[in-house]
Amino acid sequence: QKEVEQNSGPLxxxxxxxxxxNCTYSDRGSQSFFWYRQYSGKSPxxxxxIYSNGDKEDGRFTAQLNKASQYVSLLIRDSQPxxxxxxxxxxxxxxxxxxxxxxxxxxx
Amino acid sequence: ETGVTQxxxxxxxxxxxxxxxxCEQHLGHNAMYWYKQSAKKPLELMFVYNFKEQTExxxxxxxxxxxxxxxxxxxxxxxxxxxxxxxLYLCASSQAVQDYxxxxxxxxxxxxx
Numbered sequence: 001q002k003e004v005e006q007n008s009g010p011l012x013x014x015x016x017x018x019x020x021x022n023c024t025y026s027d028r029g030s031q032s033f034f035w036y037r038q039y040s041g042k043s044p045x046x047x048x049x050i051y052s053n054g055d056k057e058d059g060r061f062t063a064q065l066n067k068a069s070q071y072v073s074l075l076i077r078d079s080q081p082x083x084x085x086x087x088x089x090x091x092x093x094x095x096x097x098x099x100x101x102x103x104x105x106x107x108x
Numbered sequence: 109e110t111g112v113t114q115x116x117x118x119x120x121x122x123x124x125x126x127x128x129x130x131c132e133q134h135l136g137h138n139a140m141y142w143y144k145q146s147a148k149k150p151l152e153l154m155f156v157y158n159f160k161e162q163t164e165x166x167x168x169x170x171x172x173x174x175x176x177x178x179x180x181x182x183x184x185x186x187x188x189x190x191x192x193x194x195x196l197y198l199c200a201s202s203q204a205v206q207d208y209x210x211x212x213x214x215x216x217x218x219x220x221x
Contacts, residue, residue: 046209
């Protein structure tokens, strides 16, 4: 079983739509959860983190965490072509474990 | 300079060569990491240094040898690599090992021929 699992995509949404990215993790003791964005040919960039169950909003981004279901998601509202990238879910319990990423394409 | 700086950006080396990757962070962070990123695979954690002490070696072959002389600098010494070691090698740093997000360097694209 993969430690952090994401749908590899590609996920394609039209400009202005909501993009929903999902992630599940296997280590029930995990305490902190992160979303990174990685543009092609670039390094990952931290965009959101969440520690508690529920929703956390930052601008157009909302992270959602459900520890009982071992599930974390990222919603991107009003998607823009500049949001096109690979989104990496990461889970930290003593060290950071990453999913393989979901490739998002936002079409104009 | 700010952030996390990695050199070189690109490296081509033969299987018998010895080379080193360098990482420097200007963020005052206490933890530094080496990750390997291969196509369509999750980032693989290789080494963790916390306050310049190695706290994790994730079953990495001995042909990869890390060095952390201080909290701001991290090296990855390479020798007798294999073609399957070709990948993007990313350095990252964080304020602490737990509960903090990482800042990544731009990476070194390594090709072993």
